[in-house]
Amino acid sequence: MDFNIIRCARAILHVKDLEASRKFYIDALGFIETESDDDHIYLRGLEEHTHHSLVLKKADTPAVEALGYKVSSNQDLEALSRLFEEKGYPTKWLEKGKQHAVGRALRVNDNSGLPLEFFAEMDPVERLLQRYDLYRGSRMQRIDHFNCGVPDVEAAYDFYQKNLGFACSEYTDTPEGDIWAAWLHRKQNVHDVAFMNGFGPRLHHIGFWLPDQLSLIHTCDVLASMGYGEAIERGPGRHGLSNAFFLYLRDPDGHRIELYSGDYLTSDPDFKPIRWDINDPMRQTFWGHAAPDSWFNEASVVLDIFSGEEVIQKPGKLKQHKPTFVI
Amino acid sequence: MDFNIIRCARAILHVKDLEASRKFYIDALGFIETESDDDHIYLRGLEEHTHHSLVLKKADTPAVEALGYKVSSNQDLEALSRLFEEKGYPTKWLEKGKQHAVGRALRVNDNSGLPLEFFAEMDPVERLLQRYDLYRGSRMQRIDHFNCGVPDVEAAYDFYQKNLGFACSEYTDTPEGDIWAAWLHRKQNVHDVAFMNGFGPRLHHIGFWLPDQLSLIHTCDVLASMGYGEAIERGPGRHGLSNAFFLYLRDPDGHRIELYSGDYLTSDPDFKPIRWDINDPMRQTFWGHAAPDSWFNEASVVLDIFSGEEVIQKPGKLKQHKPTFVI
């Protein structure tokens, strides 16, 4: 491959009320507000050395405008553009200056219909990792991954591995031998993106990295004390898959945020992807806890990069597995 | 009062398979086995300086033989005996030597029918608090409290406060103004015993103190890795009531154990008991999580101190409150 995707880097979420979002993301979760204007809030974690990893954009309807990946250089953008165009995916350029604090960007709806964005440059900012006096709430560190529901996981799994250079760390398969879900990475931990069989394309959640398990517990305490108890959808608990400690939250617009801490190093090319049986109750929550229905059924819609309209969703290709522990 | 009840001190549980219990309590939860014989295992926590706080006794049916309280001296036992006899509760003496490692003991079924035991002496043993090389699993510290389902909470609440010298730290009441549940203490934390309205007399759970929140999380991890995932009934989570971090487990016989950490100091006579509304969803789990049905419906039967037969149970006096967050 003549390009290098570094990592998942930012998301642009449409939200209805910036003040409600600010309270949730900053006061409760401890994000740092790098900048904002009447229509946007730019947020980053304490470890991040670039301008933001989350853009909240005022809109009439909650939706996902873009899932952004950082690449090594602007040349990589050209190579990616050629790749997508050759395969029949129309691309769109946003020249430098068009988006705040970000260099030239390439957008494309991928084979599942997810609105991707690639860019090499973002304005540097002060990294606040050692400004412990600013630590609040969740002690938010950095963006970690996207998790998406798609109708055809195997197609996404192939596309990302063969064309985009992702590697698989773990996957779930069915008794019929189909890949139900897959965790794919560019940076050296469990994932930058995961795909799960289901109605889609939709964004199931954005994962953010926290420094330790107690920060997740404290997040629950803080949310409850602020009246956000209902924002806690699932967890805290231990994932079987990834071994991370997790907590799923719903923001004021219903976007799902995962707080995530402590997976493992995936640097080795001879690491054999870990297979999980879809009927293994320890796969999702290692302790065997079931997830609520909303976690299975609800997710954020995504937008077409050209029309700005919601991308039409299709049901998951694989037959729905029950009982309780099916993703 | 001419006696001084120090604290909840030990429980005697009937279990069907000592080996199954040993694996659960020692290998998974990290209890220290002080001693055992063919019919008993005597367990203690790392902080405890007396012989045991839990006796597992081989039997055909799981049940609770006694809930033991430590008193200041053997004179206190005489005073307690007089009190109960005067009030019409027949008592029974177990002279020193009759029970292993324990001095003279007084037994009585209390006004709810719970089989109480009082004693002043127990053999001292080496305290292992600083033997960190022996810390395993949950890092079990010490016994903390009993929680009992009784048909008439208000009667129990009155009896323990007026006659036995307990103080109330927190309580739940209903819209009708009845006390639904009460947390009562002799030692200076939230409780030595709690009573909840419901089918009873039954032991709902025994609470054991752990040193920190991460020990509860690690317990879940250890249990899951040993195949005990189903033993995790509820939690981990934060109690609204007591502010403790909690985890509820079911042992191989179905007895419920609570791991409990981090309530608060109740030394002050002017501390005003905290009132919780039964319909406040933060009361049980501060984060708003619901408890499973089994947690509401299942509990351990208790035995008559004379006959050794199960004490007949009656339903809770107060009308059952729904929705989800009752009790």
Next chain:
Amino acid sequence: MDFNIIRCARAILHVKDLEASRKFYIDALGFIETESDDDHIYLRGLEEHTHHSLVLKKADTPAVEALGYKVSSNQDLEALSRLFEEKGYPTKWLEKGKQHAVGRALRVNDNSGLPLEFFAEMDPVERLLQRYDLYRGSRMQRIDHFNCGVPDVEAAYDFYQKNLGFACSEYTDTPEGDIWAAWLHRKQNVHDVAFMNGFGPRLHHIGFWLPDQLSLIHTCDVLASMGYGEAIERGPGRHGLSNAFFLYLRDPDGHRIELYSGDYLTSDPDFKPIRWDINDPMRQTFWGHAAPDSWFNEASVVLDIFSGEEVIQKPGKLKQHKPTFVI
């Protein structure tokens, strides 16, 4: 005894610059400011249900005005007054209204010269234990103990046990069989007050209770990020004696504050005080770390309750023990 001392309850410290103190105690350590005026700041921890546990009072010279204990009732004050007067210690009454937020108070310089204060009433305030949104810095919970340097530990040890009803949890003795240091409690943990052989009477430190070990570590991080690195005098580490996790800080006036977490329950009258050899390197820091010279040599002067002048100090009665690990 016809009185009941509940616990160590508040200290009054003279400080030179209230703004400097505010920044240290509130911004860094996370104390709650209940109230303040031109000459005082009243601080409390998150768990405390009464007005304050620390009074910072503007003065020209740093000093300790009073070490306050809470008693059960105002009748207890009378009994204490009689006790001290009979033994030849002049007492002083501060009637209700004379001190902000506190009821009638009795002051006396004890047999070591330490300025004690006893009171039964303090204004109740909202307890913020479950206001997790207000947790900052150290997550300060509550006052725990006083530690004092005195010339004659054995005299203090006897006075507090025989006359004031304290119990000993742990003590250090010398090869000559003298008590070098003693930890004495009324509430049910390791101490409300400790005495150490040395130049005195002086206040070595005030101990405050934190919820867990990570709060002490985070305190170091926060202090360092605020430029307070030099305020960290010793630790974090594990005490052999008490088993608590500790951190010693020096406030802007040089007063020493200990952050302290996780000792053990001392409810039982048959608990045998733990003896430590003064030459055991694990006694102070269980891990064997040495303390800096300043920790041994420096402490806060205390004031005469009548004159307000510094109480004259005398050297410790026992010969100074070396090497490194002598208190």
Next chain:
Amino acid sequence: MDFNIIRCARAILHVKDLEASRKFYIDALGFIETESDDDHIYLRGLEEHTHHSLVLKKADTPAVEALGYKVSSNQDLEALSRLFEEKGYPTKWLEKGKQHAVGRALRVNDNSGLPLEFFAEMDPVERLLQRYDLYRGSRMQRIDHFNCGVPDVEAAYDFYQKNLGFACSEYTDTPEGDIWAAWLHRKQNVHDVAFMNGFGPRLHHIGFWLPDQLSLIHTCDVLASMGYGEAIERGPGRHGLSNAFFLYLRDPDGHRIELYSGDYLTSDPDFKPIRWDINDPMRQTFWGHAAPDSWFNEASVVLDIFSGEEVIQKPGKLKQHKPTFVI
């Protein structure tokens, strides 16, 4: 570059008494013993999926035989061999089968004289990350880095970046503008290797990754309870440089082990190396604590790959900086 060094992967340490080492590394630190014979113990962490990351080899004198790096494939070994030979460094091949559990290996003393080893293959083993029932002591996770004292840091810094493809995350420089120390990585965290100005070539320490801060604290407690208090050389504390939480230990042969947790992601090519002034007291320990003399002066000798003799050491090229916080 026509090769890809993945990460620091194993060390071979000569030790005098395998039983003494076993007790320290396994009983206290919680390493997993994969295998052993009369002359070797092969150890791995709970996360590791290959045979070992530490080989303890019985010998008369403590020393470092090899610092091993994993590469992508056996072809990479050929390319590395050519590189070193071309630059005048004699190399040595250890064919597959020559060393237990490891494939073909290339050894070379690098430009500082450090005995490097490169290999692509190691026998896979069961990863025990989710066998929480086996977690003991430190909960050892995986090898993280080597730290070496060398006479000419700038030469090492150049060689590893220009010839071996390492990137610099952080560095220390002197008032004269010389690089005093440098942290270099291949995998995406702060380092696989660091070089510090000083007597060398020597191995200052091997860093192992732990899951969280409390595991370091528990390590101190466990070591102390086993009589290993003197093995704790420095810490626990927070590094300014790397932001990791650290603890330095000395094994029974004096080899220094660092327990290390929580640095940050270094995936981005535009991450600007962080510069630290050698006179900044927060550089080493963020909290300002000084390190003991032994930490500055003592380190493990390394062996010549051909002769097996100790590589002759030279003093650091840069003039020694004082005061306390040098290196």
